[in-house]
Amino acid sequence: MAPMGIRLSPLGVAVFCLLGLGLLYHLYSGFLAGRFAFFMLGGPAAESPAGSVDLRELLAASVLAAVTGGAEVKRVREANLLNVKAKGKTREGAEEKLTSGDLLSNRKMYYLLKNAFPGVQINTEEHVDADDQETISWDRSIPEDIKRVDSKLVPLDSVTVWIDPLDATQEYTEDLRHYVTTMVGAAVDGKPVIGVIHKPFSGYTAWAMVDGGSNIKARTSYNEQMPAIIVSRSHAGTVKQLALKTFGNKTVIIPAGGAGYKVLSLLDVPEMDQGKADVYIHATYIKKWDICAGNAVLKALGGQxxxxxxxxxSYTGSDGHEEGLIASIKINHRALVEKLSVLEKTSQK
Incomplete structure (x- = not known):
C-alpha cells in the first residue's frame, strides 16, 4: 500500500502563508521596537550592521573615551606622578615632553574605542603597545543629551578617528591646568564630522556632530574689524607679527597652550571668560589629532x-598638517584668508 501524503486545501495553504507572514512581522517589529526602546530608555544601542558605523554611537563612545582619558590625566597630575621624559623636538626646536598622564590616558582612550569599533582606523598621538592592552569597554549606552542626535550609518572603511590623549603637555608639566584637554575627532572620507573636547580639571565637555547637533554654541558677537587673535605660546612671535601687519597695531594677541583650548576660546564657554578670542591662527606644522576635533566642532556650529x-x-593620509590654519566662526572667513594672502604676497616682493 502506497504511503499516504499530506495535502492542503487552497484554504489551508492561504492560512499557512498568513501564519508565516505574521511570524516574520512579529520578529521584525520586535527587533525595531527593541532598538527604539534601547535609545528612548537610555539602554544599550543595538549593534550597527556589519561594515558600517553609526555616527551617533561613535559620538557617544568618543565622549566617554575623552572623559575616561581625562580622569587619568587628572589623577596623575594631582598625585604628582608625571614621570616626565623627553619625547623629541618639534620642527621649531622646542623640546616635546611625555608624561605618564599622556600614556595612561592614551591607553584608556584607544582601547575603549578600538574594542567598541574594531574595524575603524584609529590614529593616536602616543605609541600603543599591543602587549599592554587595556580591558575596557563601552556598554553601548547613549547619554540623554546625545539621544536627540539622529543615527547615521556610514561605511566603516570611510571613518578615521584621531585621538589626542593629552593636549598641552608642556602646560600640563607646568601645572597650567586650564589649558589641558583630551580630544577625539572623527572624519568621514577625510572630512571632520565628530568632535569632542574635554577639560579634565573642570569636568567640562564640548561635543558636536556635523549636521547632527552639539551641546555647545557660538557666542552672540565677534569683533571682525579688530579681532582678538589666539596663538600658540611656544611661537607667538611669528603669528603676532603676521597678525599685527594684517589687522593693525592695536590687535589683541592672546598666547595660549593647546589647540583644544584655542578652539574653545572662540565659543560660548562661561569658564573661559578671560580667554575669549575671535580668530585662531597657527602658522606652522601641526598634527591632525590636535585639530580634527576642533575642526568638527566649529564646522558643526557654522564656523570654519x-x-x-x-x-x-583633509583628515586622511599622514598625521601631519603642513599648511598652518586659521579658524573662525560668525566672521567672514574668506575675508580673513584674503587679508593674510595679500600680506604674504606683499612680503615676498
Whole structure:
C-alpha cells in the first residue's frame, strides 16, 4: 500500500502563508521596537550592521573615551606622578615632553574605542603597545543629551578617528591646568564630522556632530574689524607679527597652550571668560589629532577651520598638517584668508 501524503486545501495553504507572514512581522517589529526602546530608555544601542558605523554611537563612545582619558590625566597630575621624559623636538626646536598622564590616558582612550569599533582606523598621538592592552569597554549606552542626535550609518572603511590623549603637555608639566584637554575627532572620507573636547580639571565637555547637533554654541558677537587673535605660546612671535601687519597695531594677541583650548576660546564657554578670542591662527606644522576635533566642532556650529590659504584640511593620509590654519566662526572667513594672502604676497616682493 502506497504511503499516504499530506495535502492542503487552497484554504489551508492561504492560512499557512498568513501564519508565516505574521511570524516574520512579529520578529521584525520586535527587533525595531527593541532598538527604539534601547535609545528612548537610555539602554544599550543595538549593534550597527556589519561594515558600517553609526555616527551617533561613535559620538557617544568618543565622549566617554575623552572623559575616561581625562580622569587619568587628572589623577596623575594631582598625585604628582608625571614621570616626565623627553619625547623629541618639534620642527621649531622646542623640546616635546611625555608624561605618564599622556600614556595612561592614551591607553584608556584607544582601547575603549578600538574594542567598541574594531574595524575603524584609529590614529593616536602616543605609541600603543599591543602587549599592554587595556580591558575596557563601552556598554553601548547613549547619554540623554546625545539621544536627540539622529543615527547615521556610514561605511566603516570611510571613518578615521584621531585621538589626542593629552593636549598641552608642556602646560600640563607646568601645572597650567586650564589649558589641558583630551580630544577625539572623527572624519568621514577625510572630512571632520565628530568632535569632542574635554577639560579634565573642570569636568567640562564640548561635543558636536556635523549636521547632527552639539551641546555647545557660538557666542552672540565677534569683533571682525579688530579681532582678538589666539596663538600658540611656544611661537607667538611669528603669528603676532603676521597678525599685527594684517589687522593693525592695536590687535589683541592672546598666547595660549593647546589647540583644544584655542578652539574653545572662540565659543560660548562661561569658564573661559578671560580667554575669549575671535580668530585662531597657527602658522606652522601641526598634527591632525590636535585639530580634527576642533575642526568638527566649529564646522558643526557654522564656523570654519582651513589652511592659511583657505583650503579645507583633509583628515586622511599622514598625521601631519603642513599648511598652518586659521579658524573662525560668525566672521567672514574668506575675508580673513584674503587679508593674510595679500600680506604674504606683499612680503615676498
Amino acid at each position: 577651520m582651513t589652511t592659511l590659504a583657505g583650503n579645507e584640511i
